[in-house]
Amino acid sequence: MSFTARVYEIVKQIPPGKVATYQYVAALAGNPKVARAVGAAMRHNPDASSIPCHRVVAADGSMRGYAFGKGTSTKHALLAKEGVIVQNGRVDVVRCHWEGFVL
DNA sequence: AGATTGACCGTGT
DNA sequence: GACACGGCCAATC
Numbered sequence: 001m002s003f004t005a006r007v008y009e010i011v012k013q014i015p016p017g018k019v020a021t022y023q024y025v026a027a028l029a030g031n032p033k034v035a036r037a038v039g040a041a042m043r044h045n046p047d048a049s050s051i052p053c054h055r056v057v058a059a060d061g062s063m064r065g066y067a068f069g070k071g072t073s074t075k076h077a078l079l080a081k082e083g084v085i086v087q088n089g090r091v092d093v094v095r096c097h098w099e100g101f102v103l
Numbered sequence: 104a105g106a107t108t109g110a111c112c113g114t115g116t
Numbered sequence: 117g118a119c120a121c122g123g124c125c126a127a128t129c
Contacts, residue, residue: 066110
């Protein structure tokens with residue numbers, strides 16, 4: 001089980017209306033410092049149908065990029081549609097941050 | 104196997 | 117508040 005594989009599995013567990021930071025996903029994957037690797041994995045997203053990479057945002061809730069649609073714009077729209085509170089181009093991390101497998 | 108890059112993060116100016 | 121720099125680790129060339 002490679003690191004990216006774990007990342008995918010974790011991201012797939014993110015429920016609608018919630019978001020997780022790259023750092024958080026990386027932490028669940030095993031290393032909190034490999035947030036960049038998480039982003040790289042999302043970029044080469046092998047299963048866009050199953051992996052909601054749009055629910056993964058930066059630590060401050062801002063969006064860095066998106067490999068589909070119009071980029072961050074599509075990501076923004078998707079998040080807003082899912083019920084995530086998005087304001088000023090940033091998601092409300094305080095309210096919509098996914099707490100992980102434990103609630 | 105070695106070097107470079109990156110959908111990052113934190114701190115300093 | 118915006119911009120610059122460093123570090124960290126995995127992925128890619």
